[in-house]
Amino acid sequence: MQILEGEKVTKYFGGLAAVSNVDFYVGQGEVVGLIGPNGAGKTTLFNLISASLVPKPGVIKFKGKNITGKKPHKICRMGIARTFQTVKIFTNMPVLQNVLAGSFFGTSPGMSSADAAREASESLEFVGLSDMAALPARDLTLANQKRLEVARAMATRPELLLLDELMAGLNATEITEGMELVKKIRDKGITIVMIEHVMKAIMNVCDRIIVLHHGEKIAEGTPQEIATSKKVIEVYLGE
Amino acid sequence: MNITRFTSKGFLIPGLISLVILIALVTLPFYGSLYNVIMVTSILMYIILTVSWVLFSGPTGYMSLATAAFFGIGIYASAIFLPNTGAILPLLVVVVIGGLVSSLVALGVGALTLRLRGIYFAIFTFGLVVLILELGNWWEHTVTHTRGRFVMLVDNDVIFYIMLAIFVLLMLTTYLIRRSKFGLAMRSIGENEEAAAHIGVNVTMVKVITFAISAFFMGAAGVIWATKLTYVDPYVAFNPLFSFMPVLMAIFGGMGQIYGPVIGAVIFAYLQEKLQTEFPYYYMLIFGFVLVAAILYLPDGLIGLIQKLWRLIRRWRKGGAAKQDANT
Amino acid sequence: MPESIVTIMDVAIGGLLLGGIYALIAMGLSLQYGVARVLNISHGEFIMLGAFSTFTLYTVVGINPLICLAIVGPIAFIIGFLLQRTLFTQLRTSAPNPGAFEASSLLATFGLMYVIQGIALQIWGADYRAYTYLNFGVDLGGAIFSANKLVILGFAIGIGVAFYIFLARTHMGKGIRSAAQDPTTASLMGVNINRVLALCFGFGAAMAGLAGVLYSMRIPLNPAMGLQYTLIAIIIIVLGGLGSIPGAFIGGLILGIIGEIVTYIDPSLSLAAYYFIFMLLLLVRPKGIFGK
Ligand SMILES: Nc1ncnc2c1ncn2[C@@H]1O[C@H](COP(=O)(O)OP(=O)(O)OP(=O)(O)O)[C@@H](O)[C@H]1O
Ligand SMILES: [Mg+2]
Numbered sequence: 086m087q088i089l090e091g092e093k094v095t096k097y098f099g100g101l102a103a104v105s106n107v108d109f110y111v112g113q114g115e116v117v118g119l120i121g122p123n124g125a126g127k128t129t130l131f132n133l134i135s136a137s138l139v140p141k142p143g144v145i146k147f148k149g150k151n152i153t154g155k156k157p158h159k160i161c162r163m164g165i166a167r168t169f170q171t172v173k174i175f176t177n178m179p180v181l182q183n184v185l186a187g188s189f190f191g192t193s194p195g196m197s198s199a200d201a202a203r204e205a206s207e208s209l210e211f212v213g214l215s216d217m218a219a220l221p222a223r224d225l226t227l228a229n230q231k232r233l234e235v236a237r238a239m240a241t242r243p244e245l246l247l248l249d250e251l252m253a254g255l256n257a258t259e260i261t262e263g264m265e266l267v268k269k270i271r272d273k274g275i276t277i278v279m280i281e282h283v284m285k286a287i288m289n290v291c292d293r294i295i296v297l298h299h300g301e302k303i304a305e306g307t308p309q310e311i312a313t314s315k316k317v318i319e320v321y322l323g324e
Numbered sequence: 325m326n327i328t329r330f331t332s333k334g335f336l337i338p339g340l341i342s343l344v345i346l347i348a349l350v351t352l353p354f355y356g357s358l359y360n361v362i363m364v365t366s367i368l369m370y371i372i373l374t375v376s377w378v379l380f381s382g383p384t385g386y387m388s389l390a391t392a393a394f395f396g397i398g399i400y401a402s403a404i405f406l407p408n409t410g411a412i413l414p415l416l417v418v419v420v421i422g423g424l425v426s427s428l429v430a431l432g433v434g435a436l437t438l439r440l441r442g443i444y445f446a447i448f449t450f451g452l453v454v455l456i457l458e459l460g461n462w463w464e465h466t467v468t469h470t471r472g473r474f475v476m477l478v479d480n481d482v483i484f485y486i487m488l489a490i491f492v493l494l495m496l497t498t499y500l501i502r503r504s505k506f507g508l509a510m511r512s513i514g515e516n517e518e519a520a521a522h523i524g525v526n527v528t529m530v531k532v533i534t535f536a537i538s539a540f541f542m543g544a545a546g547v548i549w550a551t552k553l554t555y556v557d558p559y560v561a562f563n564p565l566f567s568f569m570p571v572l573m574a575i576f577g578g579m580g581q582i583y584g585p586v587i588g589a590v591i592f593a594y595l596q597e598k599l600q601t602e603f604p605y606y607y608m609l610i611f612g613f614v615l616v617a618a619i620l621y622l623p624d625g626l627i628g629l630i631q632k633l634w635r636l637i638r639r640w641r642k643g644g645a646a647k648q649d650a651n652t
Numbered sequence: 653m654p655e656s657i658v659t660i661m662d663v664a665i666g667g668l669l670l671g672g673i674y675a676l677i678a679m680g681l682s683l684q685y686g687v688a689r690v691l692n693i694s695h696g697e698f699i700m701l702g703a704f705s706t707f708t709l710y711t712v713v714g715i716n717p718l719i720c721l722a723i724v725g726p727i728a729f730i731i732g733f734l735l736q737r738t739l740f741t742q743l744r745t746s747a748p749n750p751g752a753f754e755a756s757s758l759l760a761t762f763g764l765m766y767v768i769q770g771i772a773l774q775i776w777g778a779d780y781r782a783y784t785y786l787n788f789g790v791d792l793g794g795a796i797f798s799a800n801k802l803v804i805l806g807f808a809i810g811i812g813v814a815f816y817i818f819l820a821r822t823h824m825g826k827g828i829r830s831a832a833q834d835p836t837t838a839s840l841m842g843v844n845i846n847r848v849l850a851l852c853f854g855f856g857a858a859m860a861g862l863a864g865v866l867y868s869m870r871i872p873l874n875p876a877m878g879l880q881y882t883l884i885a886i887i888i889i890v891l892g893g894l895g896s897i898p899g900a901f902i903g904g905l906i907l908g909i910i911g912e913i914v915t916y917i918d919p920s921l922s923l924a925a926y927y928f929i930f931m932l933l934l935l936v937r938p939k940g941i942f943g944k
Binding site for chain 2: 137238
């Protein structure tokens with residue numbers, strides 16, 4: 086069984102089809118890359134999966150269960166966590182409290198404060214931010230803010246993690262570290278879908294890639310296949 | 325680390341100060357004049373409105389202007405169940421009823437409107453006050469043919485103690501919520517609502533429940549305030565001023581700390597009472613100027629100003645010490 | 653002419669008149685909120701000031717209320733202009749973000765409302781005042797209307813349309829409109845944003861002042877009369893879409909007509925009816941009827 090499936094997923098903004106009739110699946114344990122030019126509808130697809138938006142029409146299934154139309158917090162507690170293209174951390178809270186909020190509210194039956202605190206510390210440790218636990222989140226560098234967002238998502242104990250442009254705005258070293266982090270998450274058995282413009286990262290860590298263009302899925306395959314696909318190259322060069 | 329446990333040092337001093345203030349308040353009727361008791365009662369009323377306003381609007385960032393509606397519902401509950409012809413229900417029961425009815429209205433309104441962002445929410449909640457005011461007026465004019473109602477007389481000490489009890493209950497509630505998981509949920513909503521939802525915070529429920537809790541205290545305070553007013557009509561009960569005052573008092577005091585709004589309310593309420601009695605003709609003018617000046621020059625409130633001064637003094641002293649070091 | 657038709661005409665003219673006044677007030681507030689981002693709670697106080705000034709100028713000095721338009725308008729403009737230049741510019745520069753500015757400016761205008769009302773109370777006292785001007789009947793095809801009604805209607809609509817043409821056609825008007833749409837781009841394109849904001853605030857205050865001059869011919873005046881017009885103007889600009897000038901104009905006319913009909917049924921219900929419509933609309937279409 087696939088962990089995530091979408092059937093004919095569509096979203097209009099006024100007359101604009103931001104996502105149009107997209108069928109997709111994500112297998113358990115996979116790392117799937119989602120690419121496409123600016124405005125292709127990638128973030129919108131994430132918003133649909135994580136229930137910020139509701140597809141119309143279309144159906145989204147998680148572990149075989151129809152989750153279309155559920156509330157975002159429910160989706161999170163079912164095991165789908167996400168990060169945002171522009172970081173949305175709680176800037177005026179300490180780093181640890183950001184993550185604590187994730188473990189407190191994001192896990193399904195809920196946790197005792199002791200468990201939540203332990204989970205939060207572990208998540209921080211996992212992304213390598215333990216030293217900065219007490220700092221206000223706004224004092225972190227962009228790279229660390231992105232790590233914090235990952236830690237907060239991880240603290241909700243997801244089975245599926247959606248990463249929206251984790252590498253955007255980072256320098257070469259930070260990108261390498263980011264790739265390591267993604268692999269580490271995968272090795273924990275968490276399924277990943279990542280939107281990325283940094284091709285090196287996509288090619289390096291993804292098992293499979295889905296390409297969107299003008300809201301439509303135009304290609305899908307292994308990194309090798311995508312890199313040599315004429316259609317994909319045309320779309321990118323045509324921009 | 326555990327956020328629900330507080331260190332003894334950080335707890336002892338504020339705890340002691342609170343205790344001293346509480347004892348001073350509880351014994352006030354024994355040493356204070358009647359005038360003092362009445363004055364402190366109205367200051368407590370303003371504190372209750374301000375702190376319960378901050379309870380919801382502070383962490384979530386939704387500027388509610390519905391305070392006058394909830395307060396007014398309490399006032400009207402008083403007018404209906406405690407008429408001067410004889411109480412229909414016991415006073416304390418009415419206090420609870422006023423609070424509960426306000427909460428219920430808040431639940432309904434909150435469920436409908438808390439998806440409105442920013443200024444729309446402020447406008448809507450303010451509209452609610454005027455709508456209830458006008459409907460109340462119409463009802464009194466054309467249905468019951470009454471022009472105002474009289475509320476039964478209650479002993480000033482009793483009014484004072486009930487107001488004090490509501491105040492203490494509110495402070496405890498605020499304190500506990502701030503330290504709880506629920507408080508963390510509220511703060512994350514205020515920081516970033518979308519992110520909060522995606523890490524599992526039931527955003528709508530948290531907002532609506534907090535809105536209802538804050539409305540409870542406003543309504544309860546309205547019930548007991550009405551017995552002080554004795555005469556009630558829709559203009560008195562749903563005076564839009566009570567929607568704006570809590571906001572101004574909270575800003576005046578500073579919202580960062582739990583005691584900021586309290587201090588703001590104390591000073592503001594005192595100022596208002598004094599101005600109203602000593603300069604009845606210039607009251608509006610002076611009060612307006614103070615409002616504008618407070619917003620212009622105290623953006624972080626009095627507490628913010630004090631903190632800033634404190635930092636300045638420390639830096640100045642450090643600077644002085646450094647200079648002395650250099651001289652020796 | 654049959655009785656019922658006369659009644660309908662009377663309600664229609666009354667509705668248009670009220671609508672014309674509302675349209676002026678709402679266009680004024682729309683400029684202040686739509687462009688300068690100040691939800692001006694003291695907007696109605698400028699109506700009150702305009703009305704009282706006319707009262708004094710007419711009853712004491714003997715100046716024709718229609719000439720008062722030319723006196724009150726510019727003065728209100730200057731007051732509004734200076735307020736934006738001092739108070740709101742200061743608040744804007746010290747606010748950490750636009751949301752904080754909206755909140756603090758709203759509260760500041762609440763204080764301003766007190767200041768203006770306090771001043772009016774000193775000058776004119778708390779009692780109701782009124783005067784009569786052009787209060788004779790005019791025969792329009794068999795139905796009799798009071799002359800001042802028709803004059804107010806004509807001037808209100810005239811001023812509204814003239815202002816709209818000013819926005820649509822003149823250079824300054826275009827600057828204002830582009831600033832309303834997108835302040836950052838406008839300032840990049842060389843529009844002096846601070847001047848535009850001050851102009852908007854000034855024009856907004858002037859519209860309120862003019863509405864006050866006109867409406868003072870028909871209503872009793874009192875220093876506390878302003879707030880209800882502020883509230884009505886807020887309703888209208890939300891109905892019309894925050895910041896949309898034509899929306900404010902049309903919304904004002906519509907609300908005026910609704911108001912006159914409700915008043916015909918039960919006068920004490922009109923404000924409640926406005927709010928009911930308003931809240932319903934806010935829930936169904938939070939961006940307003942004409943909002944995008
Ligand atoms: N809330 C919204 N309302 C209206 N239009 C929207 C909204 N969100 C996205 N769009 C539009 O939908 C289209 C797809 O946007 P989306 O953000 O999904 O693109 P993307 O693939 O993530 O692009 P990028 O690489 O720039 O992040 C764009 O044309 C965008 O303008
Ligand atoms: Mg995107």
